[in-house]
Amino acid sequence: MNVELYFLGTGAGMPSKERNVTSIMLGMLAERGVYWMFDCGEGTQHQILRAPVKIGKLEKLFITHLHGDHLYGLPGLMSSRSYQGGDTPFTIYGPKGVREFVETALRVSDSHLGYQTTIVELEPGWEGVVFEDDQFVVSAAPLVHRIESFGYRIAEKPQKGKLDAEKLKALGLSSGPLFGRIKKGEDVELPDGTKLKAEKFIGPMIPGRILTILGDTQPCGHAVSLAKDADVLVHEATFAEHRKELAVMYDHSTAMDAAKTAQAAGAGTLILTHISSRYQGDEAEHLQEEARTIHEQTYLAHDHFRFDIPSRTP
Template identity: 75%
Template sequence: MELYFLGTGAGMPSKERNVTSVMLNLLAERNVYWMVDCGEGTQHQVLRAPVKIGKLEKLFVSHLHGDHIYGLPGLLTSRSYQGGDTPFTIYGPKGIREFVETALKISAAHLTYELYIHEFEDNEAGVIFEDEQFTVSIAPLVHRVESFGFRIVEKPQTGKLDVEKLKALGIVSGPTYGKIKRGEPVELPDGTVLLPEQFIGPSYAGRIVTILGDTQPCANAVTLAEGADVLVHEATFAEHRKELAIRYDHSTAMDAARTAKDAGAKALILTHISSRYQGEQGEQLTAEAQEIHPETYLAHDHFRYEVPGRRQQSSGKASL
């Protein structure tokens, strides 16, 4: 599981940062990608990234400001040309359906796959998606328009198969291993019954990834990020611009760090950065946040963060 940032700027593109979009790489878990927000130019960023639109399964839209949705029509049509023939689902606030359907209708676009759109109710909170692998929950945040945050929870993971213990009994890799991994007892030719719990280690908790839309500090942000392995939080301004952050319903880097600390999030990634903070100026945001939450990273376009498994008990790995 890895986060890949396609765009990390606020409001409009700059020479250094495109507008907001982040991919959650779930190739190892389900052979797909999920995306949160899709600002203008996102598909251009994809061309420079090791990701494939054709494997995009879901898009979660935090709110309807243009820097979070203007890239969506192009992404949808390009998916048809890049092998995307499986169903695709968009989750977002009321109005996302009208935006998408109007753009597709006026441009006479034809999609080669089934498109589903799930709109949130006003101030909706709770589970919006669940299967045997993941649960995705939302809660409203505090912004000039209705904005939501997403809590993505991996279901508990099965413990490791003790291969050496099975080999000691003369059992080599094959159907027996598969049955035990699935939790099925196995009867050997001599009548001995092997129980799964004898050969599988204890299960462990899955990972938690929280990605918030634009917001002022608020209680729901902390709730969504509680115990998260990584929190992705906007940091539009430095602390000395706190007045602007309040005026425009945004957060400072220190606001983001306080939320991460209060929630007990292991790692914090700052994104949605104002164009005021170019180059080394961006490190001011990191330094401010690290005063409160030491494990803080400043995202840039094409920044990657590997979310460690709970069994690993280690920090995540950040890279270009």
């Protein structure tokens, strides 16, 4: 399954010429045909106009916290989704207060949506599963920030191994319904009485991928637990290490804080985002350099940065 991260906005606090405020798309087009979004800062729908994504295919939105640079783009996005043919159900997850924000904005602006909207609010300090189906489990836990801020862990469930079609063909069988039954894990009996055990023709289970996207936070235990063994960790890096005192003052992280969290969690790839506007051009690259002194597999996100999350091997 093709899973891709697409960064619509990577700035902190307020937009700059180089970076819009926070929003990330998770594309799952190959199998589900939808997008999930994480945060929706002001101007997000404008960023989408320059991105290969469609609002109409947006299925879920996960809000990490209620600061404006993560939230102010939501009313416009919801209205545009309706105008652009989005008629399927849309679910918003976020801290307590997101319902009041959405309902007030839509009521005051007299906006009418052509689709069903469900809002799931997370109570302060809430920890656990927020969504689960036969493919994914999404968990959340509180972080350490000036207001209630959550991180999300998206875990793909293990997938069945691949059918060894060549092994079946070696028995003189041709592809068809029988192959399909075995692929489903069903034992079959051939006309001559030969019994085929499905498990002998199916490869080992394929482990699911794990993606962790954190809201604004100081280093904390939940950041590490949410990122445990993650293939990809998306972590804020608002400041460089020499501004550590500001990071502590405003409940943010430095690039090195993010790298230490990735290391402690045993995460694979670390992607830095939520970059302060004080770091422009080459200055921003310094954040990546700092983090790589601790966690080598680190990337600095920029607006319209794409990252594929490859399937795990058995």
